[in-house]
Amino acid sequence: MKPKRVILLSPNPYSLYTLATLVLLTRAGTEVAGIGFRRLMNPSRVLFEGRRDGARLIKKVCRKLLWRRLADGGSARNSLSAFLAESSIQRESVPALCRRNGIPIRYCYDFNDADFVAWVKASSAQAIVFTGGGLLRQPLLDATPKGVLNCHMGILPRYRGMDLPEWALLCGDADSTGCCVHLMDSGVDTGPILMNHFVPPRTGDTVSRLRGRIEYQMPSVLVSATVGYLEDAIALRPQSPEDGKQFFIMSPALREVVEYRLSRRTISTAQTSR
Amino acid sequence: MRALAVGSRVEIPEDASFPAMQRPQYKNISLAHLQSLRWSLYGGAVAPNEAGMWVEAALRFCELNVWRLDRRMRGKWGAAAAPATVATAALLLEGHLVYSDPRLLNTVLKIRKSRLFRSVRRTHATEGIAALAAAVADVSDECVQRYSQP
Numbered sequence: 001m002k003p004k005r006v007i008l009l010s011p012n013p014y015s016l017y018t019l020a021t022l023v024l025l026t027r028a029g030t031e032v033a034g035i036g037f038r039r040l041m042n043p044s045r046v047l048f049e050g051r052r053d054g055a056r057l058i059k060k061v062c063r064k065l066l067w068r069r070l071a072d073g074g075s076a077r078n079s080l081s082a083f084l085a086e087s088s089i090q091r092e093s094v095p096a097l098c099r100r101n102g103i104p105i106r107y108c109y110d111f112n113d114a115d116f117v118a119w120v121k122a123s124s125a126q127a128i129v130f131t132g133g134g135l136l137r138q139p140l141l142d143a144t145p146k147g148v149l150n151c152h153m154g155i156l157p158r159y160r161g162m163d164l165p166e167w168a169l170l171c172g173d174a175d176s177t178g179c180c181v182h183l184m185d186s187g188v189d190t191g192p193i194l195m196n197h198f199v200p201p202r203t204g205d206t207v208s209r210l211r212g213r214i215e216y217q218m219p220s221v222l223v224s225a226t227v228g229y230l231e232d233a234i235a236l237r238p239q240s241p242e243d244g245k246q247f248f249i250m251s252p253a254l255r256e257v258v259e260y261r262l263s264r265r266t267i268s269t270a271q272t273s274r
Numbered sequence: 275m276r277a278l279a280v281g282s283r284v285e286i287p288e289d290a291s292f293p294a295m296q297r298p299q300y301k302n303i304s305l306a307h308l309q310s311l312r313w314s315l316y317g318g319a320v321a322p323n324e325a326g327m328w329v330e331a332a333l334r335f336c337e338l339n340v341w342r343l344d345r346r347m348r349g350k351w352g353a354a355a356a357p358a359t360v361a362t363a364a365l366l367l368e369g370h371l372v373y374s375d376p377r378l379l380n381t382v383l384k385i386r387k388s389r390l391f392r393s394v395r396r397t398h399a400t401e402g403i404a405a406l407a408a409a410v411a412d413v414s415d416e417c418v419q420r421y422s423q424p
Binding site for chain 2: 050051054170171245247248249250251254257260261
């Protein structure tokens, strides 16, 4: 059997999601041929994400990079931090782990830069595993024989785009929350599906707790789908554009409705269990 | 719009016509087309799929870089940006009422926060467009309330 060899793409050197994915891939016997990082101090990235996310960008950066430990503190078994602890993964920066294990790393402003694409091609990896870092263009999508795998926080093909746990709950589709591993193509979450993993809301969940529980599952789901795909054990399920809709960032008013619905769900579940 | 919200039948003008374009693109639409498109949603003057594609095109235009919506609307509409923003919000809200698609309501709620939308009541206070803006605000609030009901 050919050795499983992948390149990992990371949104920043401190990504817990990348760290967890890297360790799990290694434990599953997959060779990580290199990791590409997007530079944090990157004007075009800040501009793009600022235009896309507006004020939410500041909140996102604070939550992910500055006070993640505090934010995760109140929700055990509910976050990537808890996942790392339970999987005996030492919390450190990804480049530090790579240096210790001799994994090549490369920083870039944009994953679509010609230099970076050439580096990926030269690595002779079978596939790219994407853990975040912006839009990917066709040359990078075609840089490896088996394409780019992504774990998407929504059930495909129905829910594409952003804020998908919230949208599924608003659409009354509470059993369609979870994550999905798919191959990336030039569309928004329209590539062939490898694996859907359902994480329905539980009694007492808020939106952020539900998101935390999905995040908790994402590294394992991504790695098991990657390994299965590289071993040709998982068949691809193509999507067509009309199978789903693209959802956008949810407005605060609708977000409040979703929180309210979740709280009502809590009450009704509690009543049923009596 | 309110009639649509409560499911009443609406009489549409006889001269209401649908924009004849091959590919729905918001950037190619005129104010007259926008108005015709709104009527088509009321009366079913065009195939639902076709009208839905136009509403989807308007949705995508508004959602792309939504934080810069004012600038993009001014780029597309020039001096008529404020009325066109209100008419677009009305189109999306009517689309939501017809297709029950919460994404359309979501975009309306975002458009309501734009300066152009908010300025209409001041700059076009005596015109019908100000009344339309008020109706969009009221009906969209009611729609959000409806989502809160069991």
